[in-house]
Amino acid sequence: MHTGLDWYAARAALEWQMEMGVFEVISEGPVDRFAIEVEAKAAREQKKRGGTGVAAPIVQEPEVDPVAEAAAAAKAVGTLDSLKAALASFEHCELKRGARNLVFSDGVPGARVMIVGEAPGRDEDLQGKPFVGKAGQLLDRMLAAIGLNRAESVYITNVMPWRPPQNRDPKPEEIAMMKPFLERHIALAEPDVLVIVGNISCQALLGKRGITRLRGQWAEACGKPALPMFHPAYLLRNPAAKREAWADLLELKAKLGA
Ligand code: URA
Numbered sequence: 001m002h003t004g005l006d007w008y009a010a011r012a013a014l015e016w017q018m019e020m021g022v023f024e025v026i027s028e029g030p031v032d033r034f035a036i037e038v039e040a041k042a043a044r045e046q047k048k049r050g051g052t053g054v055a056a057p058i059v060q061e062p063e064v065d066p067v068a069e070a071a072a073a074a075k076a077v078g079t080l081d082s083l084k085a086a087l088a089s090f091e092h093c094e095l096k097r098g099a100r101n102l103v104f105s106d107g108v109p110g111a112r113v114m115i116v117g118e119a120p121g122r123d124e125d126l127q128g129k130p131f132v133g134k135a136g137q138l139l140d141r142m143l144a145a146i147g148l149n150r151a152e153s154v155y156i157t158n159v160m161p162w163r164p165p166q167n168r169d170p171k172p173e174e175i176a177m178m179k180p181f182l183e184r185h186i187a188l189a190e191p192d193v194l195v196i197v198g199n200i201s202c203q204a205l206l207g208k209r210g211i212t213r214l215r216g217q218w219a220e221a222c223g224k225p226a227l228p229m230f231h232p233a234y235l236l237r238n239p240a241a242k243r244e245a246w247a248d249l250l251e252l253k254a255k256l257g258a
Contacts, residue, residue, distance in 0.1 A: 021166075066092035066177045074184035080109050083184055087161055093177055095170070099162035101128035105185070107150035112256060114191035114224075115139070116182070118200035118231065119160035121167055130156050135233040139197075142232065142245065146253040155189050157182070159204040175204050186222045193255055194224050198231030216248045218255075227252055 005013065048059065073086045084104045090096070103120040106129045115131075123133035131139050140150065148154050160170045160178055170178075182204060186194065196202055196219075199209045205221040206214070206228070214228040229248045230241050 070177050071180040074180040080188050095162035098165050100125050105157040107155040111155040112192040113154045115156045115195045116201045117158040118198045120163040125163035130158050138232040146249045194226040196228045
C-alpha cells in the first residue's frame, strides 16, 4: 500500500503502533467492519423487497434477548464438550468478534476444586487456555503451596470466555450473557468447592463486589461452598496482600481436608 509517508515517518508510525500494543499485521489497510455489516444488512433488506428499490413494508426482525438465548443454549447441553460447542456458536457477545480464541477451561474436569477467574488476557487469548500468563503462573505457585495443581486436582475457568479489548472490565450486560453458561459449567463440572478470584467473578457469582471485604469468608454460589480470594494479578501489583492470600489458601486446604 502506498501511504505517502517518507521512510522516517513510516517508521515512526510503526513504532508508535508497536508502543500501543500492536504485535501482528493482519491486513495492509484498515477494515471498517461496522460499515461492512451495515452494507450487508442494507443489501439483505433490498433483497427482501425484491431488489426493485420500491419501498415495501419493512419486516421488523424479532428482538433477541441475549440472556434468554444464553439460558436456553446452556440448558440444552449435557456435557462439558457440548457446553464448549454451545459457547463457540453463541453469536450475541461482541467480545467474541475481537478475540482470537474461545478460552473455555483448563485442568481436570470433575476435580474437587474449581477456580473461577475473570476474563482472558493476551496470553490466554493467544493460547485458548485460562491463566497461562504471569498471573496464571503465580496462581500455579499458590496452588502448589497447598499441594494442588491443574494437571491433577484443579479445574479452571473464567466468567468471560473471550478477551475484552485492552483488557477492560467486562460490561454488566456481557457478564449477564455469560452467567447462564458459567452456571451450567459449574453444574457439569461438579466441584466440591469454588474458588472465586477477583471482583468480576464475585460480581458474577455472588452478586457483589468488594474483594477486600469478601476474601477469606466462605459464601455459597450455585449451591457450592465458595471462597473469594484476591486475584493473582492483584497480588503481582500488591505483594503485601500475599499474606492474606496465604491465609485463604490454608482455609481452602482445611476445607478440602475436612
Ligand atoms: N485473569 C483472569 O481472570 N483469567 C485469566 O485467564 C487470566 C487472567
